[in-house]
Amino acid sequence: MDNFTFHNPVRLIFGQGQIAQLSKEIPTGARVLFAFGGGSIKTNGVYDQVVAALQGAGLHWAEFAGIEPNPRYETLMQAVELARREKLDFILAVGGGSVADGCKFIAAAIPFVGDPWDILAKRARITQAVPMGIVLTLPATGSEMNCFAVVSRDETHEKLSFGHPAVWPKFSVLDPHSTYSLPPRQLGNGIVDAYVHVLEQYLTFPAAAPLTDRLAEAVLSTLVEIAPRAMANPPDYQARANLMWCAAMALNGLVGSGVPQDWATHYIGHELTALSGIDHARTLAAIWPGVMALKFEAKKAKLAQYAERVWNIRDGSEDERALAAIAKTRAFFESVGVPTGLSSYDLPADIAAQIAGRLAARHQAPLGEHGDIDSAMVKRIVEAA
Numbered sequence: 462m463d464n465f466t467f468h469n470p471v472r473l474i475f476g477q478g479q480i481a482q483l484s485k486e487i488p489t490g491a492r493v494l495f496a497f498g499g500g501s502i503k504t505n506g507v508y509d510q511v512v513a514a515l516q517g518a519g520l521h522w523a524e525f526a527g528i529e530p531n532p533r534y535e536t537l538m539q540a541v542e543l544a545r546r547e548k549l550d551f552i553l554a555v556g557g558g559s560v561a562d563g564c565k566f567i568a569a570a571i572p573f574v575g576d577p578w579d580i581l582a583k584r585a586r587i588t589q590a591v592p593m594g595i596v597l598t599l600p601a602t603g604s605e606m607n608c609f610a611v612v613s614r615d616e617t618h619e620k621l622s623f624g625h626p627a628v629w630p631k632f633s634v635l636d637p638h639s640t641y642s643l644p645p646r647q648l649g650n651g652i653v654d655a656y657v658h659v660l661e662q663y664l665t666f667p668a669a670a671p672l673t674d675r676l677a678e679a680v681l682s683t684l685v686e687i688a689p690r691a692m693a694n695p696p697d698y699q700a701r702a703n704l705m706w707c708a709a710m711a712l713n714g715l716v717g718s719g720v721p722q723d724w725a726t727h728y729i730g731h732e733l734t735a736l737s738g739i740d741h742a743r744t745l746a747a748i749w750p751g752v753m754a755l756k757f758e759a760k761k762a763k764l765a766q767y768a769e770r771v772w773n774i775r776d777g778s779e780d781e782r783a784l785a786a787i788a789k790t791r792a793f794f795e796s797v798g799v800p801t802g803l804s805s806y807d808l809p810a811d812i813a814a815q816i817a818g819r820l821a822a823r824h825q826a827p828l829g830e831h832g833d834i835d836s837a838m839v840k841r842i843v844e845a846a
């Protein structure tokens with residue numbers, strides 16, 4: 462097992478009716494930036510519950526609507542200006558991962574001296590951020606329980622990430638009822654996103670970390686078990702509740718404790734979204750099989766463990782079990798409506814070369830747990846998709 466520090470200060474408030482807890486969680490006298498996305502919260506009752514809690518606590522707030530999927534820097538900077546102008550000192554993000562991520566950037570950008578784009582492009586040092594909380598409406602990213610964010614910029618077609626302890630949410634409220642209005646596409650995306658978060662921390666090589674491995678396998682097995690019910694309509698409360706808990710656990714630091722990690726699928730997927738607009742989870746499902754195919758020898762011991770513990774595959778050689786687990790995973794993604802290749806999208810012929818070039822230019826390749834996925838390999842992975 463590798464050395465590690467595990468620290469997660471997010472206060473997670475879970476269950477039906479819990480949005481009302483906001484009134485106790487936001488500091489008395491705070492001036493709140495209430496930020497959300499395209500407006501689904503106005504039709505599913507979440508907006509009304511948030512307003513009731515803010516009013517009940519006697520808080521002053523200003524609304525900022527319109528944070529889009531893959532939150533755009535240009536939009537977020539408008540919220541930064543609003544917050545600076547109105548001297549807002551607490552941020553409440555209400556929505557999916559895009560709103561949560563967008564608000565982490567806003568929180569860091571408000572007090573930042575200099576060009577806030579440098580937080581993403583140059584990993585500029587952050588010394589402080591405005592405190593924030595989240596009401597989550599889409600289980601997927603784990604943003605509700607981590608200090609990472611991903612932001613896109615139209616002008617340059619970039620999608621960049623940053624992470625900093627200053628942007629840990631103070632609290633996150635997870636009410637499974639708030640997911641009832643999600644369309645099947647977003648539910649399928651959420652299941653795949655959470656699943657791939659665990660795979661990126663788990664599918665490397667055996668590292669003598671049996672507890673961390675079993676925590677990861679528990680999240681994976683639970684997602685497989687609940688997925689059909691989590692996709693069902695009318696919604697099944699218990700399945701949605703467990704999906705929310707799985708997605709938070711998938712990227713809150715726990716299943717990555719003491720083990721090597723491989724974020725190659727994510728780095729390549731971010732470039733694909735930046736260039737094509739394809740949903741985040743869909744890029745992951747499309748790219749992941751190519752990473753497994755190209756890194757099969759290095760990963761097959763862990764793939765065989767995954768085959769046995771998550772898919773109950775015990776027959777055959779190590780190679781056969783590892784290959785069967787990859788096939789099972791692809792079938793699982795397809796079963797929730799997420800394609801495991803890129804043939805259904807209209808993409809330029811040189812997309813693989815573009816992605817490889819962009820990662821190399823930003824010194825983000827080589828990727829992988831051994832740092833050996835170079836630009837040529839990135840190109841082959843995208844071509845395989």
Ligand SMILES: NC(=O)c1ccc[n+]([C@@H]2O[C@H](COP(=O)([O-])OP(=O)(O)OC[C@H]3O[C@@H](n4cnc5c(N)ncnc54)[C@H](O)[C@@H]3O)[C@@H](O)[C@H]2O)c1
Nearest residue numbers: 501530531557558559598599601602604609611642643741
């Ligand atoms: N911070 C992290 O650790 C992390 C991890 C993975 C991905 N991400 C990023 O998060 C973003 C994706 O977030 P996401 O997958 O949560 O989706 P999202 O927030 O982009 O939302 C997708 C769509 O669902 C809608 N929506 C949200 N909640 C709804 C509800 N309850 N009912 C109806 N519609 C609803 C949104 O308005 C949007 O149109 C990407 O930019 C991705 O790169 C961040």
